[in-house]
């Protein structure tokens with residue numbers, strides 16, 4: 222069990238994600254996006270399982286325009302896995318929980 | 330037939346929606362059903378495993394009979410897609426593709442399942458880098474750019490019109506449009522460039538979408554392609570309301586034995602709740618949902 226899903230934005234993205242001492246999975250989402258809402262519970266469940274070893278975070282693209290642009294995001298939800306400040310891999314869309322779990326396991 | 334407030338609104342007129350309508354209307358609830366029979370999974374099927382029918386029966390015939398039966402109990406039908414759902418003050422409001430709004434005490438989702446992908450070269454490789462399946466989610470990322478929408482039904486038509494507020498140029502690629510006259514007029518009078526009688530052959534681009542190749546040989550230079558087949562799906566119409574999907578596949582709506590979702594007054598039945606994708610299951614769940622919704626609406630009305 223980890224700390225819950227952390228909200229990050231343009232201001233703290235570097236300190237919380239890029240300079241984190243653990244790998245981080247960031248969910249780029251928006252409150253009005255149906256598919257983003259639909260994968261929320263799966264992310265929460267994964268956080269409960271893997272939250273000790275990985276930072277689970279979400280970034281609302283409405284409030285943080287710079288970070289999504291920096292990572293060329295053109296669809297939400299997009300989930301990007303970071304390690305040591307670098308992108309390891311990413312998935313796009315409301316994918317099954319097992320896909321997200323495979324992603325997470327790449328840095329375990 | 331037209332009234333301000335319904336007891337039970339049903340999205341989908343396949344076997345699940347029809348059975349729900351029959352049971353809800355026979356309990357004297359005011360029922361309204363949305364959707365097109367032609368878009369039901371059953372429409373082109375021949376059925377040999379549905380109880381009590383020994384010989385194969387045509388799905389089309391079953392759908393026609395079911396509609397007549399539901400109408401004989403006074404259920405009303407609107408042959409349009411629903412493009413927006415809201416849940417406020419214990420009431421559901423639905424907007425149809427022609428722009429009409431309907432309000433109901435309860436809502437039953439019987440949307441079936443549809444294939445969303447095009448399955449063409451370049452599509453899978455460029456998902457999230459120009460290929461999108463949700464105009465509502467991603468339109469904002471295409472400000473000032475050129476985009477194409479592909480699809481023959483309401484989601485594509487509405488999506489193209491929505492994109493006009495963001496993109497510089499919007500193409501709509503379709504074989505033949507199945508939408509209401511009102512929506513067609515709106516589309517025709519807009520700046521959407523309609524390209525008819527063709528389909529996407531290939532999505533072109535290396536790191537991101539650079540264009541699309543059409544079956545008629547034409548090539549369009551676009552930065553994005555929105556695949557919007559069919560009507561708006563449960564991910565767009567239900568997830569917005571806070572409905573929970575199964576976490577394993579994120580494709581099916583979670584329900585209990587009363588066909589209730591996690592939202593009070595909101596039910597789901599048929600293929601949309603998961604496998605097996607069979608009429609017998611669809612009508613079984615539709616029956617339960619129709620009865621439960623009618624009773625819930627009566628309680629609300631009595632308060």
Ligand SMILES: Cc1cc2nc3c(=O)[nH]c(=O)nc-3n(C[C@H](O)[C@H](O)[C@H](O)COP(=O)(O)OP(=O)(O)OC[C@H]3O[C@@H](n4cnc5c(N)ncnc54)[C@H](O)[C@@H]3O)c2cc1C
Nearest residue numbers: 341342343345364365369370411441560599600606607608
């Ligand atoms: C080729 C084929 C053969 C099959 N053979 C068999 C068989 O032998 N035996 C068997 O039991 N089953 C069979 N099935 C499966 C069966 O057809 C489905 O299980 C059944 O139709 C599911 O019913 P439903 O009401 O849940 O969804 P559907 O029948 O698919 O109906 C969905 C409805 O929702 C509507 N809709 C969707 N989105 C919207 C929207 N945004 N707004 C308004 N309306 C909307 C559509 O217009 C449609 O009316 C077959 C299916 C196919 C495709």
